[in-house]
Each structure stands twice: as C-alpha cells, then as structure tokens.
Amino acid sequence: EVQVVESGGGLVKPGGSLRLSCVVSGYTFSSAWMTWVRQAPGKGLEWVGRIKGKTDGETTEYAAPVKGRFIISRDDSKNTAFLQMNSLKTEDTAVYYCIPHWAYWGQGTLVTVSS
Amino acid sequence: DIQMTQSPSSLSASVGDRVTITCRASQYINSNLNWFQQRPGKSPKLLIYRASSLQSGVSSRFSGSGSGTDFTLTISSLQPEDFATYYCQQTDTTPRTFGQGTKVEI
Numbered sequence: 001e002v003q004v005v006e007s008g009g010g011l012v013k014p015g016g017s018l019r020l021s022c023v024v025s026g027y028t029f030s031s032a033w034m035t036w037v038r039q040a041p042g043k044g045l046e047w048v049g050r051i052k053g054k055t056d057g058e059t060t061e062y063a064a065p066v067k068g069r070f071i072i073s074r075d076d077s078k079n080t081a082f083l084q085m086n087s088l089k090t091e092d093t094a095v096y097y098c099i100p101h102w103a104y105w106g107q108g109t110l111v112t113v114s115s
Numbered sequence: 116d117i118q119m120t121q122s123p124s125s126l127s128a129s130v131g132d133r134v135t136i137t138c139r140a141s142q143y144i145n146s147n148l149n150w151f152q153q154r155p156g157k158s159p160k161l162l163i164y165r166a167s168s169l170q171s172g173v174s175s176r177f178s179g180s181g182s183g184t185d186f187t188l189t190i191s192s193l194q195p196e197d198f199a200t201y202y203c204q205q206t207d208t209t210p211r212t213f214g215q216g217t218k219v220e221i
Contacts, residue, residue, distance in 0.1 A: 035211070044202065044213060044214075044215050044216045045151075045153075045159065045202055045213040045216075046213065047209075047212060050209070061209045061210075064210075097158060102149055102161050102164065102204075102206075103161045103170060103171075105158040105160075106158065108158060
C-alpha cells in the first residue's frame with residue numbers, strides 16, 4: 001500500500017520561511033517525479049512545482065507565483081521530498097499536498113502565513 | 116500557461132441522476148487530462164486519467180471522454196457519496212493546471 005505523509009506545516013509570519021517534508025512508502029520513490037500541489041482555504045487546486053527523478057536529472061519546475069521563492073528537493077535514501085518555502089506571503093496560506101503519482105495523495109499539511 | 120475552464124461551476128442533482136461536467140482547455144492537450152473527485156475535508160481522488168481511462172478501484176458509473184480541447188466527465192447514476200467537487204487537470208505541459216472545480220450538490 002502506498003502511503004504519503006506530509007509534515008512541517010504551521011503558522012509563520014509574512015516574509016518568513018518554512019520547510020515541508022513528504023515521506024513516501026510502498027512506492028518506487030527514486031524514479032518518481034515528486035509534485036507539490038496546494039489548496040487555499042475554500043479554493044481550488046493549484047500546481048506548485050515538481051522535481052524529476054535522479055535518472056531524469058532531478059530537474060525542477062515551478063509555478064510562476066512561487067518561482068524564485070520555493071525550492072523543491074529530494075533525498076532518495078530517505079524516500080523523502082522537501083518543499084523549502086521562503087519569503088512567504090499571506091496568499092501562500094494553503095494545504096500543501098505531495099504527490100508521487102496522481103493516484104496517491106497524502107492528507108496534506110496546512111501552512112498559514114499571517115502576522 | 117494552459118487555462119482549464121470547467122462548466123458548470125456548480126450543479127444541483129438528485130440521487131439516480133445522470134450528471135455531465137465539461138472541461139475546456141485553452142489549447143490542444145491531446146488526451147492528457149485527469150479528473151479528480153474531492154469530498155469535503157478529504158484529499159483529491161483520481162477518477163479518470165488519459166481523458167477516458169478509469170482508475171483502478173473507481174466505480175464504473177464514472178466515465179470520461181474527449182480529446183484535443185473539449186472533455187467531459189459523466190456520472191451515469193449519481194449516488195449519495197458522489198456529492199463532491201470535481202476537478203479536471205491537464206497533464207500535457209507544465210504548469211499542470213487545474214480547472215476551477217465543479218461542485219455537485221443535492
């Protein structure tokens with residue numbers, strides 16, 4: 001059974017930083033292209049970015065609203081993906097999901113950016 | 116970026132109804148389209164991939180069709196557990212944009 005567990009969310013002030021983690025089990029993590037998607041309270045789904053697998057060069061891509069502020073990385077030895085979020089804005093408030101495959105979603109972790 | 120537009124944004128239906136949701140892409144995406152269901156307080160669930168392929172374990176009352184720019188999700192006979200919000204998503208190019216969602220209510 002595939003399990004995806006995100007963690008690291010919380011309350012942070014505007015301009016602050018936060019690092020989210022995502023542990024995947026029951027799936028071939030090393031070859032997975034890890035995607036982050038977010039959902040603001042009461043709103044729809046927004047693609048944040050992704051990191052390709054090692055064999056594909058671990059290339060990263062980002063959505064325009066987060067490019068230059070967010071960094072996605074991975075540690076294949078720990079089956080873990082990360083989302084480093086810097087210069088946070090109130091509009092980054094959302095539940096953040098980590099996705100190794102569109103069929104497998106975690107429960108998400110809530111990030112609240114507020115003063 | 117490719118814009119995905121769903122219609123309607125919401126609809127009211129009854130148990131047993133046939134429901135159709137449409138999704139239009141702003142440019143050609145071949146059959147690179149997913150459909151998701153999200154119940155309140157839950158994570159999204161993949162229903163359909165590649166526009167018309169039913170995800171394993173998903174009820175056969177869900178079906179998808181279309182290619183190019185116009186797509187539909189059909190629920191053949193609405194069940195109580197189907198009251199939820201549905202999203203389309205293109206997987207043709209990055210960013211992998213989603214539609215704004217269609218809320219199916221009683």
